[in-house]
Amino acid sequence: MSSKADQNVMVEVRHLTKAYGxxxxxxxxxxxxxxxxxxxxLLGPSGVGKSTLLRCLNFxxxxxxxIVRIDGQELGALSKxxxxxxxxxxxxxxxxxxxxxxxxxLMNVMCGRLGSLGTWRALTYNFSPExxxxxxxxxVRAGLEDQELYLRRADTLSGGQKQRVxxxxxxxxxxxxxxxxxxxxxxxxxxxVQIMDLIKDIARRDGLTVVMSLHQLDVAMTYADRIIxxxxxxxxxxxxxxxxxxxxxxxxxxxxxDEIDEDQTVETTEASVE
Amino acid sequence: xxxxIAAGVLDAVMEERRVNRRQxxxxxxxxxxxxxxxxxxxxxxxxxxxxxxxxxxxxxxxxLPPDFTILPDLMWPMIETLEMALLGTTIPIFFALxxxxxxxxxxxxxxxxxxxxxxxxxxxxxVPELIxxxxxxxxxxLGPFPGVMALVLHSIGGLGKFxxxxxxSADPGVMEAMESxxxxxxxxxxYGVMPNVIPIMMSSTLFYWEYNNRASTVxxxxxxxxxxxxxxxxxxxxxxxxxxxxxxxxxxxLVVIDRISxxxxxxxx
Numbered sequence: 001m002s003s004k005a006d007q008n009v010m011v012e013v014r015h016l017t018k019a020y021g022x023x024x025x026x027x028x029x030x031x032x033x034x035x036x037x038x039x040x041x042l043l044g045p046s047g048v049g050k051s052t053l054l055r056c057l058n059f060x061x062x063x064x065x066x067i068v069r070i071d072g073q074e075l076g077a078l079s080k081x082x083x084x085x086x087x088x089x090x091x092x093x094x095x096x097x098x099x100x101x102x103x104x105x106l107m108n109v110m111c112g113r114l115g116s117l118g119t120w121r122a123l124t125y126n127f128s129p130e131x132x133x134x135x136x137x138x139x140v141r142a143g144l145e146d147q148e149l150y151l152r153r154a155d156t157l158s159g160g161q162k163q164r165v166x167x168x169x170x171x172x173x174x175x176x177x178x179x180x181x182x183x184x185x186x187x188x189x190x191x192x193v194q195i196m197d198l199i200k201d202i203a204r205r206d207g208l209t210v211v212m213s214l215h216q217l218d219v220a221m222t223y224a225d226r227i228i229x230x231x232x233x234x235x236x237x238x239x240x241x242x243x244x245x246x247x248x249x250x251x252x253x254x255x256x257x258d259e260i261d262e263d264q265t266v267e268t269t270e271a272s273v274e
Numbered sequence: 275x276x277x278x279i280a281a282g283v284l285d286a287v288m289e290e291r292r293v294n295r296r297q298x299x300x301x302x303x304x305x306x307x308x309x310x311x312x313x314x315x316x317x318x319x320x321x322x323x324x325x326x327x328x329x330x331x332x333x334x335x336x337x338l339p340p341d342f343t344i345l346p347d348l349m350w351p352m353i354e355t356l357e358m359a360l361l362g363t364t365i366p367i368f369f370a371l372x373x374x375x376x377x378x379x380x381x382x383x384x385x386x387x388x389x390x391x392x393x394x395x396x397x398x399x400x401v402p403e404l405i406x407x408x409x410x411x412x413x414x415x416l417g418p419f420p421g422v423m424a425l426v427l428h429s430i431g432g433l434g435k436f437x438x439x440x441x442x443s444a445d446p447g448v449m450e451a452m453e454s455x456x457x458x459x460x461x462x463x464x465y466g467v468m469p470n471v472i473p474i475m476m477s478s479t480l481f482y483w484e485y486n487n488r489a490s491t492v493x494x495x496x497x498x499x500x501x502x503x504x505x506x507x508x509x510x511x512x513x514x515x516x517x518x519x520x521x522x523x524x525x526x527x528l529v530v531i532d533r534i535s536x537x538x539x540x541x542x543x
Contacts (some may be wrong), residue, residue: 058454060450060453060454084456084457084458085456086456087453087454087455087456088455088456090454091455092451092454092455094447094450094451096447098445098447098448098450098451099448099451100448100465100466100469100470101469101470102469102470102473103465103469111451111452111455111457111465112455113455114452114455114456114457114461114465115455115456115457116456117461119460122460122461122464122465123464125464166451169451169455170455173455173456179454
């Protein structure tokens with residue numbers, strides 16, 4: 001592989017396998033490479049290993065075998081401390097938002113800076129003025145301009161607002177790559193479009209790579225540059241959305257295309273009403 | 275067709291009821307047998323109790339009226355009891371908290387550590403404070419100090435269990451989010467676990483303070499200081515009006531403490 005090609009690669013995965021205990025591996029011998037700025041959707045119903053693959057990309061799940069390189073850095077070769085440093089530039093958002101309920105919105109966002117926070121500041125829950133400013137900037141970018149919300153407890157927010165706070169927490173990391181685990185599965189239909197547009201917009205402006213797991217076919221078709229479909233822990237499709245044939249869709253979702261479409265039409269019409 | 279289905283359902287319902295009834299009958303018989311056996315073993319005897327009623331009446335007569343002139347002398351033992359309960363609750367916090375993080379499955383450094391620490395905590399909790407006090411009085415002599423130590427040892431076990439259960443109720447998703455941003459294990463605990471867990475811990479600590487106030491009044495029985503000691507002395511010397519004064523004082527103080535504790539716990543949650 002030439003060094004020129006390397007420079008353009010954000011994620012490289014070689015022969016990745018993860019098995020939990022002695023059961024059949026959740027993912028098996030996966031080799032992929034994602035370019036900088038690429039919007040990748042891992043598609044498939046739940047339980048096909050999307051979540052495991054995603055978590056191998058920041059070593060929240062340590063692979064059984066195989067290599068993961070993020071921006072040229074091999075995660076498996078890093079020390080404990082080195083891994084924590086590498087994660088500071090890998091943003092992640094989740095289906096259930098994963099905010100600390102009893103902390104303020106601002107505090108939650110600043111938790112994105114925990115990696116670089118000094119021990120004494122961490123112990124006294126005392127983030128620096130710069131961190132506060134960065135948090136406000138991130139919140140505004142994530143679409144929460146109403147400053148009245150910033151000191152409210154996170155559990156007083158709506159689902160859409162919570163995901164925006166989680167996105168702000170990821171933005172404050174100044175990530176090179178965004179990992180998103182079913183980020184719209186807990187949101188209503190209108191919020192889904194808004195959150196997807198927000199992520200897409202951020203990724204395009206900052207030139208970020210996005211790796212997102214999804215089970216909604218129409219959303220994947222609309223937003224992805226490239227779809228990777230998983231079935232039984234293996235890649236069954238890898239290509240742009242327009243190459244995703246009905247045959248592949250039926251193989252991935254294990255039901256006829258028109259049944260899947262039925263769900264999706266309802267969603268799109270309601271979304272377009274806004 | 276619907277009647278056919280209904281009949282089938284009815285049969286199933288009747289069969290289930292038959293099985294349920296048989297199970298309840300068996301449970302009932304076992305409990306009854308165990309109760310009778312225990313009554314025989316403990317020489318439980320209602321007629322004997324009725325025969326003894328006049329004696330209780332007589333004792334009651336000798337207790338009344340309460341001797342309130344000793345109240346000033348009870349002040350210090352009572353304060354000592356409250357101090358014992360307070361120390362017996364605050365000192366264990368510093369031991370129970372680190373132990374709880376070692377014991378909780380989501381924060382333990384290794385599963386084997388969790389198992390060992392749980393065993394340790396379990397032993398401390400299972401031994402009643404009265405037994406701890408007897409052992410400690412033998413070791414360090416009479417007085418409030420062995421009393422405090424007894425409460426401390428028992429409370430390390432009690433609070434430790436409350437604490438690690440609270441830690442285990444922490445949201446794993448939140449911890450994962452902190453980890454994904456590069457937070458060390460220590461910071462994950464500080465930010466991902468503590469904010470939601472501290473109110474639960476404070477509440478169970480208050481509960482234990484309340485419990486220790488009750489326990490510390492009894493510790494005097496084995497010579498471990500406080501109002502319990504004054505009560506024991508009065509009983510041994512048959513000064514019944516003083517016994518009643520002690521009892522009234524203990525009940526009043528405990529009611530007040532229960533109220534304070536309930537009020538504070540209400541404020542937390």
